[in-house]
Amino acid sequence: MVPRDDSRSSTDRRRLEPTVRRRPTIVVLRAHGLGGLLEVVPALRALSDAFPGHRRILAAPAVVEPLALLTGAVDDVVDTVPFAPLHPAVYRAELAVNLHDRGPQSHEMLLESMPGGLIAFGHPAVPAVRDAPAWIDDEPEAERWCRLLREHDVAADPRRIELHPPRWNGTELTDATLLHPGAGAHGRRWPSSRWAAIARTERKRGRPVFVTGTWTELRLAREVSRLADLPASAILAGTTDLLGLASAVAAAGRVVSGDAGITQLASAVGTPSISLAGARGDHRDPVATPVRDVLAALDLLPDGRSSALRRALAP
Numbered sequence: 377m378v379p380r381d382d383s384r385s386s387t388d389r390r391r392l393e394p395t396v397r398r399r400p401t402i403v404v405l406r407a408h409g410l411g412g413l414l415e416v417v418p419a420l421r422a423l424s425d426a427f428p429g430h431r432r433i434l435a436a437p438a439v440v441e442p443l444a445l446l447t448g449a450v451d452d453v454v455d456t457v458p459f460a461p462l463h464p465a466v467y468r469a470e471l472a473v474n475l476h477d478r479g480p481q482s483h484e485m486l487l488e489s490m491p492g493g494l495i496a497f498g499h500p501a502v503p504a505v506r507d508a509p510a511w512i513d514d515e516p517e518a519e520r521w522c523r524l525l526r527e528h529d530v531a532a533d534p535r536r537i538e539l540h541p542p543r544w545n546g547t548e549l550t551d552a553t554l555l556h557p558g559a560g561a562h563g564r565r566w567p568s569s570r571w572a573a574i575a576r577t578e579r580k581r582g583r584p585v586f587v588t589g590t591w592t593e594l595r596l597a598r599e600v601s602r603l604a605d606l607p608a609s610a611i612l613a614g615t616t617d618l619l620g621l622a623s624a625v626a627a628a629g630r631v632v633s634g635d636a637g638i639t640q641l642a643s644a645v646g647t648p649s650i651s652l653a654g655a656r657g658d659h660r661d662p663v664a665t666p667v668r669d670v671l672a673a674l675d676l677l678p679d680g681r682s683s684a685l686r687r688a689l690a691p
Contacts, residue, residue, distance in 0.1 A: 411637030415517035422532035424449035442619035544627035556633040558593040572603035589613030
């Protein structure tokens with residue numbers, strides 16, 4: 377992991393500077409969180425296949441590093457926040473690839489690092505990409521970034537989303553239902569009482585229930601657990617890092633999530649799931665989804681996947 381802070385130890389400097397320059401470098405910008413990373417996994421793999429001799433550095437938030445490395449398409453992660461200057465370690469790369477957005481700020485951010493070339497969508501405010509491929513509104517994210525690469529003569533398949541996290545070594549989750557009540561925006565969270573209703577019904581069906589989340593969502597997980605009369609051992613929130621969460625999701629029987637990123641993670645590891653958040657650009661209010669619809673969708677999960685269920689849950 378390359379920290380955003382430039383106060384690096386001598387060991388860090390030896391690792392970054394000489395090692396990086398022994399091989400040509402590609403810097404890929406995707407300064408989004410979990411869901412944002414998962415949307416570009418197919419594009420990252422396409423770049424890995426097209427440039428096997430290059431060192432591939434992902435400019436992204438530090439929190440996604442474990443899963444970025446798990447893709448096998450990334451050699452290192454540089455801690456990056458949107459539109460802040462890039463770390464000096466990635467300057468003068470042979471190629472920069474903008475998988476962050478349509479620009480222009482992100483284009484300029486990469487151009488300031490003086491790469492040998494840039495792959496990005498066209499934008500009239502940035503002369504360097506004026507003739508580049510056009511951005512298409514409402515295009516599915518994975519297909520969007522694969523199309524960008526294909527139009528630059530890089531073969532890319534948006535179906536290459538699969539991840540294989542380490543085996544889960546915690547409580548048995550084989551037939552368990554994981555509830556992830558957190559959401560990117562507090563106002564789009566489903567009420568705790570509804571999560572508790574799902575938990576109680578799933579337990580009556582004979583399914584163990586566990587509540588996941590980050591450490592910042594621990595209070596929410598505890599509230600759901602209290603309302604559902606779950607044991608303390610049912611709270612997994614705050615006990616795992618992102619890689620551990622991926623392992624738990626892969627081991628579970630099913631997932632219900634208020635965060636689209638967790639549903640995308642479930643799809644990547646092959647676990648049936650329901651998303652209350654919808655896909656990127658979906659403005660449906662998850663708070664309006666009734667409990668009965670989610671319970672009905674849970675009954676369908678053995679034969680369905682999250683994308684079909686999102687359509688079934690749409691008002």
